[in-house]
Amino acid sequence: MANKYVTEEVIKQIGKVAEPRTYEVERGAIRRFAEAIGDANPLFNNEQEARKSRYGGMIAPPTFCRSMMAAFPEVKIEIPGNRGLDGGSDWEYFEPIRPGDRITVQCKIADIRESAGRLGAMVFTTIETSYTNQFGQVVALQRSTSIRY
Amino acid sequence: MAAKQNYYEDVEVGSEFGPLEKDPTTQQLVKYAGASGDFYQIHYDKDFALKNNLPGVILHGALKNAFLGQLMTDFAGEQGWLRKLSVQYRGMDQPGSNVVCKGRVARKYVEGGNHLVDCEIWLENAKGEKTTPGSATVILPSRA
Numbered sequence: 071m072a073n074k075y076v077t078e079e080v081i082k083q084i085g086k087v088a089e090p091r092t093y094e095v096e097r098g099a100i101r102r103f104a105e106a107i108g109d110a111n112p113l114f115n116n117e118q119e120a121r122k123s124r125y126g127g128m129i130a131p132p133t134f135c136r137s138m139m140a141a142f143p144e145v146k147i148e149i150p151g152n153r154g155l156d157g158g159s160d161w162e163y164f165e166p167i168r169p170g171d172r173i174t175v176q177c178k179i180a181d182i183r184e185s186a187g188r189l190g191a192m193v194f195t196t197i198e199t200s201y202t203n204q205f206g207q208v209v210a211l212q213r214s215t216s217i218r219y
Numbered sequence: 220m221a222a223k224q225n226y227y228e229d230v231e232v233g234s235e236f237g238p239l240e241k242d243p244t245t246q247q248l249v250k251y252a253g254a255s256g257d258f259y260q261i262h263y264d265k266d267f268a269l270k271n272n273l274p275g276v277i278l279h280g281a282l283k284n285a286f287l288g289q290l291m292t293d294f295a296g297e298q299g300w301l302r303k304l305s306v307q308y309r310g311m312d313q314p315g316s317n318v319v320c321k322g323r324v325a326r327k328y329v330e331g332g333n334h335l336v337d338c339e340i341w342l343e344n345a346k347g348e349k350t351t352p353g354s355a356t357v358i359l360p361s362r363a
Binding site for chain 1: 241247250251253254255256257271272280281282284285286288289291292293297298300301302303304305306307308353
């Protein structure tokens, strides 16, 4: 069966990247994020305690990356409906994120596919996001799939 | 650093860890929206959520991801490192009901000089349904 939404024109857009965005990581933003998720780990909210750790100071919790939103590559696609779901995420972490870091976030369209679900046609879009610090080190990579139906 | 440190040699395949219990409220969802910048209304505007055929406001998938992240950074401890974290959003969770994060050690191995532990992880609702399953890999310190 031919795809109704994920046409050849849509498939050509796989690999497209968006403009990178750079964020300066504020200590207060790390603390607020840790508080919001209810994580009392001193590494994420107590500089005095965190100085005794092997990191020598506070670091961000792994999912803090979520707060540094990337620009999304524009995908020209007609979608089945106006409903959306976040299918899940795969993360890889390489280096800690510290207060004062400048993190550059960039998204790439890794995959777009279509399937017929219980609720009709569904479009799955996989986005790869890289998080790179001011030293050029990739601190984290994220692969997320969103579902539109 | 107060939390107990797990070492590679002490972790057994098949053993479970957690539970990390969370009692998310609508206030926590608002805090998470503010801290993460995700202001999709289904997470704090009940009328909007109902209009979108939801039973009410629902937890951000990313918040559940963060809870499972905490389960794993607690397991890794200050000397360990969370290397990989994967989550799948299979079911919705609503505030006002407890959720619990748990994990099980699936495999341990040495690779590239690192002592690695693969874990199966999940978040379950008050009925014991695994609404957010996933997997994680941590590097643990070795006693050797």
